[in-house]
Every structure is written in C-alpha cells, then in structure tokens.
Amino acid sequence: MDFDPVLLARLQFAFTIIFHIIFPSFTIGLSAYIATLGVIWIRTGNDAYQVLMRFWTKIFAVSFAMGVVSGIVLSYQFGTNWSRFSVATGNVLGPLLGYEVLTAFFLEATFLGVLLFGFKKVPPWLYVMSAAVVAVGTSISAFWILSTNSWMQTPAGHEIRDGVAFPLDWFAIVFNPSFPYRFAHMLNAAYLTTGFVVLAVGARYLMAGKNIAEGRIMLRMAIGLTAILAPLQLILGDQHGLNTLQHQPIKIAAMEAHWDGSKPGDFHIFAWPDEKAGMNRFELSIPKGASLILTHKMNGLFPGLLSVPEADRPPVKTVFFAFRIMVGIGMIMIAAALLGAFLWWRGTLFEQRWYLRVVAQGWWMGFVAVIAGWVVTESGRQPWIAYHILRTADATSPVLGATIAGTLALFVLAYGVVFSFGIYYINRLIAQGPRGGDTHEPANFSASPISAARQEGREAIQKGGS
Amino acid sequence: MEWYLPLIWAAVIGTAVAMYVILDGFDLGIGILFPFSKSEAERDQMMRSIAPFWDGNETWLVLGGAGLFVAFPRAYAVLMPAFYLPVIVMLLALVFRGVAFEFRTVSRSKTGWNIAFTIGSTLAGFSQGVILGGLIQGIPVSNGAYAGGTFHWATPFALVCGLALVTGYGLLGATWLVMKTEGAVQDRARAHARLLLFAVLGFMAVVSLWTPLSIPRIAERWFSLPNFYFLWPIPAVTALVAFMTWRWLEAGRDVPPFLATIALFLLGYLGLVISSFPYLIPPSLTVWDTAAAPSSQIFMLLGTLLLLPMIIGYIVFIFWLFRGKVREGESYH
Numbered sequence: 001m002d003f004d005p006v007l008l009a010r011l012q013f014a015f016t017i018i019f020h021i022i023f024p025s026f027t028i029g030l031s032a033y034i035a036t037l038g039v040i041w042i043r044t045g046n047d048a049y050q051v052l053m054r055f056w057t058k059i060f061a062v063s064f065a066m067g068v069v070s071g072i073v074l075s076y077q078f079g080t081n082w083s084r085f086s087v088a089t090g091n092v093l094g095p096l097l098g099y100e101v102l103t104a105f106f107l108e109a110t111f112l113g114v115l116l117f118g119f120k121k122v123p124p125w126l127y128v129m130s131a132a133v134v135a136v137g138t139s140i141s142a143f144w145i146l147s148t149n150s151w152m153q154t155p156a157g158h159e160i161r162d163g164v165a166f167p168l169d170w171f172a173i174v175f176n177p178s179f180p181y182r183f184a185h186m187l188n189a190a191y192l193t194t195g196f197v198v199l200a201v202g203a204r205y206l207m208a209g210k211n212i213a214e215g216r217i218m219l220r221m222a223i224g225l226t227a228i229l230a231p232l233q234l235i236l237g238d239q240h241g242l243n244t245l246q247h248q249p250i251k252i253a254a255m256e257a258h259w260d261g262s263k264p265g266d267f268h269i270f271a272w273p274d275e276k277a278g279m280n281r282f283e284l285s286i287p288k289g290a291s292l293i294l295t296h297k298m299n300g301l302f303p304g305l306l307s308v309p310e311a312d313r314p315p316v317k318t319v320f321f322a323f324r325i326m327v328g329i330g331m332i333m334i335a336a337a338l339l340g341a342f343l344w345w346r347g348t349l350f351e352q353r354w355y356l357r358v359v360a361q362g363w364w365m366g367f368v369a370v371i372a373g374w375v376v377t378e379s380g381r382q383p384w385i386a387y388h389i390l391r392t393a394d395a396t397s398p399v400l401g402a403t404i405a406g407t408l409a410l411f412v413l414a415y416g417v418v419f420s421f422g423i424y425y426i427n428r429l430i431a432q433g434p435r436g437g438d439t440h441e442p443a444n445f446s447a448s449p450i451s452a453a454r455q456e457g458r459e460a461i462q463k464g465g466s
Numbered sequence: 467m468e469w470y471l472p473l474i475w476a477a478v479i480g481t482a483v484a485m486y487v488i489l490d491g492f493d494l495g496i497g498i499l500f501p502f503s504k505s506e507a508e509r510d511q512m513m514r515s516i517a518p519f520w521d522g523n524e525t526w527l528v529l530g531g532a533g534l535f536v537a538f539p540r541a542y543a544v545l546m547p548a549f550y551l552p553v554i555v556m557l558l559a560l561v562f563r564g565v566a567f568e569f570r571t572v573s574r575s576k577t578g579w580n581i582a583f584t585i586g587s588t589l590a591g592f593s594q595g596v597i598l599g600g601l602i603q604g605i606p607v608s609n610g611a612y613a614g615g616t617f618h619w620a621t622p623f624a625l626v627c628g629l630a631l632v633t634g635y636g637l638l639g640a641t642w643l644v645m646k647t648e649g650a651v652q653d654r655a656r657a658h659a660r661l662l663l664f665a666v667l668g669f670m671a672v673v674s675l676w677t678p679l680s681i682p683r684i685a686e687r688w689f690s691l692p693n694f695y696f697l698w699p700i701p702a703v704t705a706l707v708a709f710m711t712w713r714w715l716e717a718g719r720d721v722p723p724f725l726a727t728i729a730l731f732l733l734g735y736l737g738l739v740i741s742s743f744p745y746l747i748p749p750s751l752t753v754w755d756t757a758a759a760p761s762s763q764i765f766m767l768l769g770t771l772l773l774l775p776m777i778i779g780y781i782v783f784i785f786w787l788f789r790g791k792v793r794e795g796e797s798y799h
C-alpha cells in the first residue's frame with residue numbers, strides 16, 4: 001500500500017482542527033452570553049437570569065472541556081505534522097502562540113474553576129466577574145490564534161534568510177493585512193453561532209410548552225443579537241473578501257470559479273468547476289455579478305485562475321462550494337433573524353408556531369458555516385502553507401505515511417466517541433431544561449460542575465441555601 | 467546577550483515543565499489511583515479535590531510545548547517527529563481523561579468514564595515517562611532533522627521510565643489526597659503512599675544506575691572529578707527527603723508528605739538536568755544550536771516577565787479559594 005505522507009498529514013490536521021473549531025465557535029459566544037446574563041441578574045436582581053446563567057454554564061462546561069482537550073492536541077501538531085513549517089516560521093509564529101498561552105489560556109482555565117465551582121464561595125459580583133473574565137479570555141485567545149493564521153495568509157513584518165522567516169517589526173506581524181478582517185469576521189461568526197443555538201433552544205421550550213419564562217428571554221435576547229449581527233456578518237465578509245482580492249487574488253478566483261481574468265466575472269449561483277479543462281460546466285450565473293461585488297464596476301476585471309500555472313492553483317471545487325455553503329447559510333441567518341425581529345415588533349413572536357418550529361431546527365447553521373468558512377480560507381491558500389513563503393508539500397515532518405494513517409484512524413475513532421457522547425449529553429441537559437435537575441435527580445453530590453450547578457440552581461430557586 | 471538568551475529560555479521552559487509535572491502530576495495521580503477506591507462516593511470525593519484545578523494544571527503542558535516552539539523551534543521540530551507515537555497517544559489519553567471530568571457526572575452510569583479517566587491518566591503519565599526516557603538516551607539527528615524511525619524511542623529503558631513516572635504520579639496523587647481529604651479516602655491514600663514511596667525510590671535507583679552504566683557521557687558528567695565533589699549531595703539529600711516523607715506518613719501528618727514528594731520530584735529532575743545539560747536534544751543539539759532568533763526570544767521574554775507573575779497570582783488565588791479538605795459526600799457550597 002502506498003501512503004502519501006503529505007496528504008495524510010493534511011487530512012489528519014484538517015480533521016483535528018475542524019473538530020476543535022466546533023467548540024470555540026460555541027464557547028466564545030456562550031461565555032459572553034453567560035456573562036451578559038450574570039450582569040443583568042446583578043443589576044436587576046431578577047432570579048430568572050440567574051437560573052438561565054447557571055443552566056447555560058452546565059452546557060458550557062461540557063463544550064469547554066471538549067474545546068480544551070482538542071486544542072491541546074493542536075498545539076503539538078504543529079510539531080508532529082509540520083516540523084519543517086515550525087522551523088521556517090517558528091521565529092515569527094512561536095511568540096504569537098506563546099502570547100496566546102500566557103494571556104488567554106491560563107486566564108480561561110483558572111477563572112473557569114471559579115465559574116464552575118465558586119458560586120457559593122465568592123460574592124455574586126466576583127462570580128459574575130469570573131464569567132466575564134472567561135469570556136474575555138476566549139476572545140484574547142481568538143485574537144492571537146487568528147493573528148497567527150492571518151500571518152500565514154498575508155505575511156508581513158519579516159524577512160526571509162535561507163528559507164527561514166526572521167521578525168523585523170512585531171506590530172506589522174501581529175496586525176498583518178488580513179488580521180483585522182479575519183478577527184472581526186470570526187468573532188462575529190462565534191456570536192452568531194451561539195445566537196442561533198440559544199434561539200433554537202428557546203423555540204424548542206416554547207413549542208413544548210415548558211420553561212416558558214426562560215424560553216421567552218432566550219428568544220428575545222437571541223433575536224435582538226442576531227438581527228444586528230447577521231447583516232453585519234455580510235458586510236464584514238464582503239470587506240474581508242475585498243481584502244483577500246488585494247492579497248490573495250487567486251483564492252478569490254477560486255471562490256468565484258473565475259478562470260479567465262480578461263473578461264468581467266459572473267456570479268455563479270451554481271457551477272461545476274472542471275479543474276482539468278480550466279472551465280465551468282452547468283453554469284447558472286448572474287452576468288458580471290462577481291465583478292460588481294468585487295470591483296464595484298460592471299465591467300471591472302480581477303485575476304482569473306488561468307493566470308497562474310495549475311500547480312499554483314488551490315483546489316477549486318472545494319473552495320467554490322464551501323464558499324457557497326457559508327454565504328448561503330449567512331443569507332438564511334439574515335432572513336431568520338430579521339423575520340424574528342419583525343414578528344417581535346408585531347408582538348406575535350411567541351405565537352407563531354411555524355416560525356418556532358423552523359428556528360428550533362436551525363441550531364447547527366453556525367457550526368456548518370464556520371467550518372465551511374475555514375475550508376474556504378485554508379484550502380484557498382493552497383498550495384502554500386505560509387503564503388509565498390513555504391509550500392505545504394515542503395512543510396511536513398519526517399514521519400512515515402503509515403504512521404500518520406494509523407494515528408489518523410485513532411483520532412477519528414476517539415473523536416467520534418467523544419463527540420457522540422458530548423452531543424448526547426448536551427442534548428439531554430437541554431431537554432432537562434433550566435430547572436430540570438430538581439425533578440428527577442436525588443440530592444446526591446458529585447465532583448462535577450454540572451451536578452454542582454444543578455444543585456445550586458435548585459437551592460437558589462427554593463431560596464433555601466444548604 | 468545572544469549567549470545568555472537561550473540559557474534564560476532553557477530555565478523558563480525547565481520551570482514550566484517542572485510546574486507541569488508537579489501540578490498535573492497530582493491530578494493524573496488521582497486517575498491512576500481511581501481503580502483502588504471502593505465506592506462511587508469516594509471517587510466523587512477524589513475528583514472533587516482536583517476538579518477546579520486540572521484545566522489550569524494542564525495549561526502548563528501547553529506552555530511547555532508552545533515555549534519550546536517559541537524559544538527553540540529547531541528542537542521542537544526534532545522532538546515531535548521523534549516521539550510522534552508517544553506524543554499522540556499522550557494527547558489522546560488526555561482527551562479522554564479531560565472530558566471524563568464533565569461526562570462522568572452527566573452520564574447515567576459513571577463506570578465507563580471512570581475507566582476512561584483511569585486509562586487516560588495512566589497512559590498519559592506512561593507516555594510522558596517514555597518520552598523522557600527516550601530523550602535521556604539520545605535522538606539521532608542529521609541536517610537538523612530527526613533521522614530515526616517510528617519506534618526509535620521504544621527501548622526497555624524508556625519503558626521503565628514510563629512505569630517510573632506512573633508510579634511517581636501515583637505517589638503525588640496519594641499524598642495530595644492525604645492533604646486534601648479525610649475519612650476512608652485519606653486512610654487508603656496514606657497506605658498507598660507508603661507503598662508507592664518505596665516503588666518510586668526503587669525506580670530512582672534503577673534509573674540512576676542504568677543511565678551512567680549505559681551512557682558514557684552521563685557517567686563522565688557525574689563521576690569525573692571535580693564534578694563528583696559537587697554532585698554527591700544530590701543523592702544524599704534525596705535519601706534524606708525520602709526518609710522524612712516516610713516519617714511524616716507514619717506520623718499521620720497531612721501536608722508535609724505532599725511537599726516532600728514535590729521535593730523528591732524536583733531532586734530527580736535536577737539530576738536529569740545535570741546529566742544532559744546543555745543538550746536539549748542529546749547527544750548533538752545544544753540550547754544554542756536550536757535557539758530561535760534573538761529578537762523572537764526577547765519579544766517573548768518581555769511578555770513572560772510581565773505576565774508570569776500575574777498568572778502565578780491568580781493561580782495562587784484559586785488554590786487559596788478552594789483550600790481546605792474535601793469531606794465525604796460534601797459539595798463545594
């Protein structure tokens with residue numbers, strides 16, 4: 001059997017990082033939501049917010065654990081899978097990852113302990129502040145890791161000596177050209193992802209006729225948030241794309257399946273890019289649409305895929321379809337959020353069962369869009385691992401293909417098990433609801449934040465204390 | 467400056483690794499001792515004694531890895547491929563034990579996640595020991611890249627080091643329980659600690675004899691003169707600390723055995739550093755050969771000097787917040 005180490009290393013990395021990003025997409029937004037609930041609780045003294053806060057904290061605990069363990073895997077995979085990449089870019093990227101650990105990971109991990117176990121140990125303000133610190137920590141983490149990734153896309157502030165990057169200007173490295181766009185777009189993506197999960201859970205409760213008060217709060221908060229952020233994401237994405245056109249024009253050509261740069265680009269609603277023939281089949285297009293979006297002129301020109309040799313083109317089909325999935329979901333999100341806002345304004349939001357039924361099914365949209373977006377970004381960067389600095393094929397470690405294949409199989413198996421159980425548990429926590437714990441759980445004690453939280457939630461409701 | 471920077475960084479990373487080994491050591495140790503507990507309530511109590519800390523403890527591992535990438539990218543790029551399998555097994559083991567903290571309590575039956583917690587903790591400790599053993603033995607390098615096969619690390623010595631570290635973590639975990647719990651869990655932990663102390667001393671003796679006998683460079687380091695004059699106190703102090711640990715355990719003391727075990731770990735660690743320094747990748751690459759650009763090391767050092775005291779500050783805060791004993795059947799609140 002023939003194992004291609006480069007392909008396998010890429011598959012393994014893609015698999016583990018896609019698994020990881022699922023959790024940050026949710027925990028970044030959810031920690032901010034929990035902190036917001038806490039602040040409202042302290043300021044209004046309304047216990048419904050405290051109940052909600054404790055409820056989402058249980059779910060947060062389960063997702064965060066999966067985010068942490070899958071993240072630790074990644075920080076070692078730069079070395080296990082891409083050791084030559086580590087040598088070539090370590091001088092520049094090492095400190096960025098180092099700062100992520102020092103400014104974010106310790107902060108998150110420590111105050112998570114207070115958030116999960118400290119409810120009765122610390123005064124309410126400190127408790128809510130810990131939630132806020134966790135939220136800030138996750139955003140700082142996103143800041144550094146996205147700066148790292150953006151430097152791989154649009155390197156700046158360095159010089160190359162003997163194939164190794166040396167830092168010249170740290171400010172230019174951290175705030176490299178694509179970073180502000182990527183940071184804004186990804187952070188917003190995380191909030192949207194969480195918003196649609198909260199929306200779905202709220203709708204699910206109202207449909208089932210239980211936890212009505214909490215369900216209404218969730219629905220209102222989620223719609224208020226997404227009605228602003230979903231349209232904003234379109235604007236941020238558009239700006240991001242214009243920035244990419246400047247720095248990685250071939251990636252844009254792949255997103256639009258635009259082959260011939262001497263003609264204006266159509267916007268393809270559907271097409272089947274044929275990489276061998278260098279053209280599209282089955283096109284369904286808006287004439288000159290892509291030119292209008294990207295150059296703001298009907299007859300504006302932008303580079304096509306044929307302008308570079310085939311070896312320098314990214315996998316067109318992957319980029320093209322992933323982009324359509326992301327934007328498609330973005331449009332559905334805008335529609336769903338604005339419709340919800342409209343119903344709310346009309347005062348019929350909680351009665352429209354068809355609307356509730358639809359959004360109750362939409363919890364997965366953010367996750368899929370985030371993954372699709374990353375596939376666009378990362379596959380569109382190919383064949384480079386660090387743009388115009390190092391090719392992916394030259395970045396691998398001296399490890400046998402068979403070894404990578406074996407460990408890839410282990411990862412698939414292990415993550416499959418962990419993920420299935422995780423989803424199942426989260427779903428069950430949601431089904432139990434904010435006050436679910438008290439109906440069928442005996443007053444047992446346990447090591448976990450989950451049961452601890454449940455315990456507290458119950459006690460707080462009964463206003464008894466222990 | 468260019469000469470000192472790699473040394474400073476070696477000290478920083480050495481500290482991070484020591485912090486990791488001690489802090490995650492005791493919570494991995496709880497997993498290793500899990501199967502010897504008698505009831506679900508006891509296991510809850512054991513878990514509860516580490517639950518607020520484990521994530522922070524494990525972050526030192528990330529700092530160690532990231533620190534190596536920051537300060538010695540060439541060493542990172544040799545070590546990870548050289549220990550590809552043990553590293554990935556360790557990571558997967560940590561995945562299972564990490565999620566077990568949360569999953570164990572939301573699942574209807576705890577048994578499955580108890581097993582995952584035990585196997586994950588044990589396997590993680592074992593892999594770390596194997597990596598350590600493989601590193602002490604030396605790694606083949608040519609042209610700055612790893613030049614061995616997939617199983618180069620798999621020697622009897624490395625496997626013994628794996629067992630040694632599992633035992634050591636078990637001892638840390640047992641003395642932690644002596645300190646943090648009471649009742650049946652504490653009594654059993656005290657009994658385990660006594661057994662494990664002897665096992666650890668046995669492993670320390672084996673490793674201390676095996677390395678100089680099989681690796682001339684290490685024999686040279688310890689037994690040549692005048693080195694020997696300066697180095698003989700290390701084994702002597704180790705013996706003394708071990709004896710005191712035993713006495714304190716016998717005397718029913720709660721806190722001193724844990725502190726003494728930490729001292730044992732640090733002494734063993736010091737011995738290893740003395741054996742290999744200044745090689746980061748024995749026997750060929752030193753801290754200077756593998757260092758990152760000075761500008762990168764300085765940029766990161768400034769941040770470390772500023773941030774590490776803050777980090778230590780809030781870590782102290784959380785250990786203080788959750789101080790005191792975890793009682794049987796008690797929740798945190």
Ligand code: HDD
Pocket residue numbers: 017020021023024027028063064065066067068069070071072073074075104105106108109137138139141142145146186521524525528
């Ligand atoms: C946009 C955000 C984002 C992205 C692109 C990534 N991560 Fe991540 N990561 C987070 C956002 C995050 C987080 C929100 O901070 C997490 C998720 C859940 C959590 O526990 O913290 C986290 C956890 C996390 C941890 C565990 C931290 C701990 O011990 O507490 C590590 C080591 C990494 N990540 C490393 C990586 C690496 C090496 C990545 C890319 C190759 C990566 N992450 C992509």
Ligand code: HEM
Pocket residue numbers: 010011013014017018019021082145146148149152370371374375378379382385392
């Ligand atoms: C932010 C830090 C990130 C870094 C440093 C990073 C780095 C890398 C590297 C080194 C590769 C291997 C080269 C390749 O095969 O393309 C890669 C590929 C990939 N990454 Fe990222 N990545 C990051 C974020 C992400 C995230 C968050 C995702 C989310 C899902 C992601 C998705 C992918 C995918 C799908 C591939 C495979 C692409 C392909 O093989 O064609 N990346 N990335």
Ligand code: HEM
Pocket residue numbers: 181182183185186188189190192193233234236237238240241244251326327329330331333365366367369370371372373374376377378380
């Ligand atoms: C609404 C229309 C949207 C547009 C026009 C848009 C545009 C873009 C573009 C052009 C990129 C590629 C950037 C590059 O690598 O050069 C991108 C990436 C990405 N998108 Fe979108 N996007 C939209 C919606 C969404 C939604 C709804 C989500 C998730 C909730 C999302 C999540 C992401 C993520 C995670 C990435 C990868 C990270 C990055 O490069 O920023 N996008 N988007």
